[in-house]
Amino acid sequence: MTMGRKQAIVIGAGIGGLAMGIRLQSLGFDTTILEKLDAPGGRAYVRHQEGFTFDMGPTVITVPHFIEELFALERDSADLTSADFPPEIVDESKRVTTGVSGGPHTSRYVKIVPILPFYRIYFDDGTFFDYDGDPDHTRQQIQDLGEPGDLEGYQQFEKAARAIFERGFLELGYTHFGSMGAMLKVAPDLLRLDAVRNLFRFSSRYFKSDKLRQVFSFETLLVGGNPLSVPAIYAMIHFVEKTWGIHFAMGGTGALVQGFVKKFKDMGGQIQYEAPVSQINVDRQGKQKLATGVTLANGEVLKADLVVSNADWANTYSQLVEPQYRFWNSNLRVKLTQQSMSLFVIYFGFKANGEEAEKLRHHTIILGPRYEELLRDIFGRKILARDFSQYLHLPTLTDPSLAPPGHHAAYTLLPVPHNGSGIDWSQMGDRLTQIVLTFLEERGYLPNLKERLVCHSYITPDYFEQNLSSYLGNAFGPEPLLVQSAFFRPHNRSEDIANLYLVGAGTQPGAGTPSVMMSAKMTARLVAEDFAIDPTIVGGKASPELSRL
């Protein structure tokens, strides 16, 4: 600790907390990250079992230049003003599809490679769509799977989604909506772009085929959004993937997390594990309420000039801040906020039969017989349906080192209602595991799986609630509804308490690894503003490599 340097505390070592730690070090703070669990990553925690390595959470890496930007930062030398995004959308014909996709700074810490296809999407009748961003292949598949008119519909969908991407992501991506005025300014654009209609209706406008409506709307489930109710601004996800591809960190997402930890420590930051925070301490100074540090569950008090919470938004306020200090983030607001769904995830290791790559890809989505009604069961009725859709992750097709020789490590993930449902997971967990593994075996995705199975374990919404301290066991923070987006989403600078900030999935702009990295940059800008740090004076230009990305 250097005399005179300001002290910062970050609660939580999720990807958002780590990105924030790196940014605070670059802004000149001495930063300590306090993590409740015994290792970093949060949702990106790694489970090791019988020689298998399972990434427990995020697996689809998008926008690798966000990662490069973090690895390019240096201690006390932030430049938050430039290299926000690559200046232009990458030309489709020049899109990198082979080799290593991380930039030079990233590659000092972790190797990132592109994945093709991005996803294979199976429908219940056994047909599939390989989404790979290749325009000709995409058109061919639309022709084969779609209804008359869908090819023209796709062209229009692309045009509309591109316009949303350019305005919503490239131009407004880093806007922190701290006031209603900022929100009103962009409202006409969103209306003009038809970005407020729900995503499923938006895609249904362009496609007649049910299958294509699903292909071009399911992706929001990966950030906790119900395609039937998220605004069509999320059509940008399709374009983000198409523009910069889908990537994988060799060694698993856990290797990326370890890279962030190393970077943070290389910059002088400190991390304490098994250090749950039980309270954010607040002082009243006249009319102002000021965050002064935190108290750990063991009673230890740590002082700081600023506190950033990477913990779940609802629990940050309702569990860690006394009600007397909260007005905007009251218990009532927490109760009224719709939380995203939760997940049931089975991690399993099995003997390879050498034929997995025939039917499966690194990322395989297996859609069930119902789409809209299943979504209504999960998000609206909050019941556990008999049918399900799943995302099967088979990373050993890309990186065999994640399993013992001759074996695969996999997980399969089912969106399920959050714990507002009243489902008793201690009763349902084993049963659902057997049902899902039997499905994978009997439908021929993984023949004779049960004979080949070496180990398995699972997590339910209870894991999110108890281990990750997520309100109602939500997997992605507040649901990304129109009325819970931008200004209406929790603010990265607390409206209630000075020097208290938030970062991560529950804040602006939202969930998913690229968004939480964006949230760290947005929060860092607010900190710089509040602490009168001129990012250009702090020094350091964005590296020349960045501008080429």
Ligand SMILES: Cc1cc2nc3c(=O)[nH]c(=O)nc-3n(C[C@H](O)[C@H](O)[C@H](O)COP(=O)(O)OP(=O)(O)OC[C@H]3O[C@@H](n4cnc5c(N)ncnc54)[C@H](O)[C@@H]3O)c2cc1C
């Ligand atoms: C199964 C799954 C698959 C996903 N797949 C993808 C994907 O493929 N691509 C993608 O982009 N996104 C994906 N996501 C979403 C993405 O993982 C998350 O949005 C993102 O990782 C959230 O990061 P975070 O830093 O906001 O929060 P978290 O990762 O939840 O980190 C918060 C941390 O705070 C800690 N904490 C909480 N309370 C306290 C306390 N009181 N004291 C100390 N520490 C505390 C927690 O232990 C945790 O480590 C997936 C999510 C899940 C669950």
